[in-house]
Amino acid sequence: MLDRITGFFRSIGSAIGRWFGVLAAGILWPFMAAHGWYQRRSWMIRLPVIAVVALFAVLYGYFFWQTQVWSGFNPNFVDQYRFSERKVAAGQEIPAADTGAAAAASPAPAKTCQRSAIVDVTADLIDSNVNQNAWISSMLLYRMGFFGVDWDHTPFLDNKASFQRGINQAVRRTSAELVDTLGRVRGTSGINGDLQSARGNLQYDEYSWYFGMNPFGPKTPTPSYYRSAIESLRKFNTDLANCNAVFDGRADNLLQFIDRIANDLGGTSDILAERSENHNFGWFDTRADDRFWFAYGQLYGYYAILTAARSDFSQVVAERNLGALFSGTTKQFQAALRIQPAIISNGREDGWIMPSHLATMGFYMLRVRSNIVEMRAVLGR
Incomplete structure (x- = not known):
């Protein structure tokens, strides 16, 4: 009985491991394919690709910073x-301040x-x-x-x-x-x-x-x-x-x-x-x-x-x-x-x-x- 329970949990663990493996492969496959394509190209093609990747890295860095830093939030x-x-x-109208006799002798300030x-x-x-x-x-x-x-x-x-x-x-x-x-x-x-x-x-x-x-x-x-x-x-x-x-x-x-x-x-x-x-x-x-x-x-x-x-x-x-x-x-x-x-x-x-x-x-x-x-x-x- 104990062996069956242990085997059951092992099978669940194996299934979860396979699922994560498939998920990771699906996520990484486009990057691996792009890396292979990049390795086979000349520097005339590599340099523009590097420039585009660098541009997006800067843009996403700026975007991440702006979304996470809330300036003036209070x-x-x-x-x-x-x-x-x-x-x-x-x-x-704001009443003029009373400054005494000196104010009486001076022109009235603009209201x-x-x-x-x-x-x-x-x-x-x-x-x-x-x-x-x-x-x-x-x-x-x-x-x-x-x-x-x-x-x-x-x-x-x-x-x-x-x-x-x-x-x-x-x-x-x-x-x-x-x-x-x-x-x-x-x-x-x-x-x-x-x-x-x-x-x-x-x-x-x-x-x-x-x-x-x-x-x-x-x-x-x-x-x-x-x-x-x-x-x-x-x-x-x-x-x-x-x-x-x-x-x-x-x-x-x-x-x-x-x-x-x-x-x-x-x-x-x-x-x-x-x-x-x-x-x-x-x-x-x-x-x-x-x-x-x-x-x-x-x-x-x-x-x-x-x-x-x-x-x-x-x-x-x-x-x-x-x-x-x-x-x-x-x-x-x-x-x-x-x-x-x-x-x-x-x-x-x-x-x-x-x-x-x-x-x-x-x-x-x-x-x-x-x-x-x-x-x-x-x-x-």
């Missing part, structure tokens, strides 16, 4: 703005207005995506995929791209609200040209490289459009600081803005729930990581933007007693952004070996959304 980067020190809401914290943060988030870091989604090697397989369908090198697209989702939504409501007096002023330009550039395809097939021909890459959006946003804020632009900080505009954010987060939480419920393969779900990091990037962006909104709408926040709700929402964002697992697992929610990071992120996202919905209810009274 969930607490909002603290550097010191929004709590702002005493005037966005677009309102200045408060810049928009939302616009500053939005421009800086884009800057982090395309200037402090390479925009991964439009890089040539990202578009080529992993031996023809989309990187998003692999567990490798796609986390940063998903994180950047999550931030971009928050930035796009915010740019639309700036054009439609926040950057104009509804019904009595036209659309601001700089904000309109920024919104148009941010809606550009996230995957464009210097050349494309549909339509066929050369293209302007995605990061160039996003850099133009940064310039437009900062130009708007310069005009606003000079009191030559409008920021309409009314309560109904804040209500509409946070309502759009709540809907956006609700859509992402639904995506997380669908993936968690129907594809819970633990560490072997190759799409779990990009779902997780997209949601993380979206929360990262909205955390900064909503913190800025509290400053821009400071008068409304004070009048409607929203301070406690904003503080509670901030704590929920911070709790969600502390979740940074090295490997994303999409296991069963009641599993004990493989955790369910998607369910955890979805839970925190819904807590954030719940606080935002409560703020919306207070504003709507």
Whole structure:
């Protein structure tokens, strides 16, 4: 009996060994065949081959570096703005400092207005995506995929791209609200040209490289459009600081803005729930990581933007007693952004070996959304 059991396990071990042998031979065969072909060629052919291989080695080295190094990543980067020190809401005139009799004798200084914290943060988030870091989604090697397989369908090198697209989702939504409501007096002023330009550039395809097939021909890459959006946003804020632009900080505009954010987060939480419920393969779900990091990037962006909104709408926040709700929402964002697992697992929610990071992120996202919905209810009274 013992011999049969031992033989059974030996046969399993032999089968696994043969399987790995066949797999290794299949992987190595193209390289061995290429090596044999290369050895039979003259240096006139070898040198161009060496040059091409060296080029791809450099490109993949750069690509690996850019996907693994996240420059400027800091969930607490909002603290550097010191929004709590702002005493005037966005677009309102900043009172001139009283310097006594000397000030009375001198000419009146040009009036200045408060810049928009939302616009500053939005421009800086884009800057982090395309200037402090390479925009991964439009890089040539990202578009080529992993031996023809989309990187998003692999567990490798796609986390940063998903994180950047999550931030971009928050930035796009915010740019639309700036054009439609926040950057104009509804019904009595036209659309601001700089904000309109920024919104148009941010809606550009996230995957464009210097050349494309549909339509066929050369293209302007995605990061160039996003850099133009940064310039437009900062130009708007310069005009606003000079009191030559409008920021309409009314309560109904804040209500509409946070309502759009709540809907956006609700859509992402639904995506997380669908993936968690129907594809819970633990560490072997190759799409779990990009779902997780997209949601993380979206929360990262909205955390900064909503913190800025509290400053821009400071008068409304004070009048409607929203301070406690904003503080509670901030704590929920911070709790969600502390979740940074090295490997994303999409296991069963009641599993004990493989955790369910998607369910955890979805839970925190819904807590954030719940606080935002409560703020919306207070504003709507």
